[in-house]
Amino acid sequence: MSNIYIEKAEEAILHTYNRYPIVFDHGEGVHLYDVDGKEYLDFAAGIAVQSLGYHHREYTQALKDQIDKLTHISNLYYTVPMMEAAEKVVKASGMKKVFFTNSGTEAIEGALKAAKKYAYERDGKADHEIIAMHHSFHGRSIGALSVTGNEKYQIPFRPLLPGIRFAQYNHLESVKEQITEKTCAIIMETVQGEGGVYPATEQFLKGVKALCEENDILLILDEIQCGMGRTGYMFAWQEYGVEPDIMTCAKAIGCGVPVGAFVLGNKAAEASLKAGDHGTTYGGNPFVCAAVSKVFDLYEKEHILENVRTVGAYLEEKLNDLVEQYDFLKERRGKGMIQGLEVTGRSVGEIVNHALEQGLILITAGSNVLRFVPPLVITKADVDEMTEKLKASF
Ligand SMILES: *Cc1c(COP(=O)(O)O)cnc(C)c1O
Numbered sequence: 001m002s003n004i005y006i007e008k009a010e011e012a013i014l015h016t017y018n019r020y021p022i023v024f025d026h027g028e029g030v031h032l033y034d035v036d037g038k039e040y041l042d043f044a045a046g047i048a049v050q051s052l053g054y055h056h057r058e059y060t061q062a063l064k065d066q067i068d069k070l071t072h073i074s075n076l077y078y079t080v081p082m083m084e085a086a087e088k089v090v091k092a093s094g095m096k097k098v099f100f101t102n103s104g105t106e107a108i109e110g111a112l113k114a115a116k117k118y119a120y121e122r123d124g125k126a127d128h129e130i131i132a133m134h135h136s137f138h139g140r141s142i143g144a145l146s147v148t149g150n151e152k153y154q155i156p157f158r159p160l161l162p163g164i165r166f167a168q169y170n171h172l173e174s175v176k177e178q179i180t181e182k183t184c185a186i187i188m189e190t191v192q193g194e195g196g197v198y199p200a201t202e203q204f205l206k207g208v209k210a211l212c213e214e215n216d217i218l219l220i221l222d223e224i225q226c227g228m229g230r231t232g233y234m235f236a237w238q239e240y241g242v243e244p245d246i247m248t249c250a251k252a253i254g255c256g257v258p259v260g261a262f263v264l265g266n267k268a269a270e271a272s273l274k275a276g277d278h279g280t281t282y283g284g285n286p287f288v289c290a291a292v293s294k295v296f297d298l299y300e301k302e303h304i305l306e307n308v309r310t311v312g313a314y315l316e317e318k319l320n321d322l323v324e325q326y327d328f329l330k331e332r333r334g335k336g337m338i339q340g341l342e343v344t345g346r347s348v349g350e351i352v353n354h355a356l357e358q359g360l361i362l363i364t365a366g367s368n369v370l371r372f373v374p375p376l377v378i379t380k381a382d383v384d385e386m387t388e389k390l391k392a393s394f
Contacts, residue, residue, distance in 0.1 A: 027054025044363045048373040051252040066290035081289035088296040092234045096269035100284025104224040104250030105139025107260035111246045115218045118272040119184035128184035129163040137194035172207040185218045190236035193225035196366030197340025209242045218245040228252035232309040232336040259288035312336035339372040354393035
């Protein structure tokens with residue numbers, strides 16, 4: 001059956017992805033089922049999105065209820081879900097103001113605009129620079145691509161944004177070297193995801209924050225992948241005690257509906273984007289905000305952070321065991337439920353394909369890393385099952 005669907009899809013869908021040859025039908029908890037009825041244990045969560053697992057009853061009921069009331073009305077008016085979702089983001093982050101977007105890349109665009117506007121308000125100039133990191137990933141729209149430190153993605157689309165300088169992640173000196181009097185922002189992921197799962201060292205993150213404060217530069221932390229509880233903290237920066245001036249969210253903030261956000265701290269909230277400076281038709285509509293609002297409630301009700309800390313530690317232990325056992329596994333990196341295994345001398349793509357045959361969904365990061373970003377509701381038994389399936393795929 002699935003071959004027919006795949007052929008038809010390839011006839012009509014622009015081929016920008018080399019998709020795995022699976023046609024999914026539905027999900028339940030941490031399992032997915034394809035159109036032929038085969039079951040998969042999911043350790044990818046739709047790329048770090050489905051934190052609550054699939055077909056969560058209370059979550060889907062909240063969406064159904066909202067669909068029956070109102071899905072969209074534009075940002076010319078207020079809605080109660082928008083108010084509730086914003087309140088919960090502000091409370092969880094301790095930051096000041098939020099702007100809802102439709103995706104991660106749009107959250108990055110908004111963050112870059114807010115930083116530029118902040119600097120413009122300060123000195124009236126319009127030539128500001130932004131420092132970004134090598135091996136970063138911030139999205140595919142032109143602004144986000146401009147700060148994504150990966151030439152492979154950038155080259156065909158040049159010229160990109162001017163005034164972007166790149167530094168080495170976890171290398172404070174290299175950041176210092178790129179600062180000029182024009183620098184308005186430093187943007188980085190708190191844990192690099194797509195680039196190969198590299199958490200920021202405490203020394204680096206604190207050092208960057210200090211540089212930002214000394215030079216009146218805004219720190220933008222991209223929490224699109226590592227945020228929303230994935231590291232065991234609602235936002236990864238909370239573990240470091242380093243609050244950004246601007247934070248970006250997406251992926252798990254809606255647990256399956258397209259929504260993102262950029263969130264401003266005191267400084268940026270007071271003196272950056274004003275009425276007329278930024279907008280979106282769909283962004284933050286009552287449908288997606290009902291999802292965001294319910295996601296925050298369910299994180300609390302189901303003790304998601306506690307689960308990430310205990311089961312995440314167990315996952316870490318199991319992955320460390322694998323590194324001990326298999327020579328081609330070089331190291332484990334990550335925090336909580338964003339983990340990577342670096343592979344040498346074997347293709348990660350092939351391992352992922354073997355895993356799929358075993359009924360295990362994994363994804364890769366960088367060119368040689370197996371990435372584990374499961375739903376945050378997994379149990380130790382799920383970790384054990386994953387480990388067995390992974391060994392079989394080795
Ligand atoms: C996925 C991701 C993005 C882009 O989000 P989209 O919703 O795909 O546009 C940006 N930054 C990070 C860290 C991501 O993981």
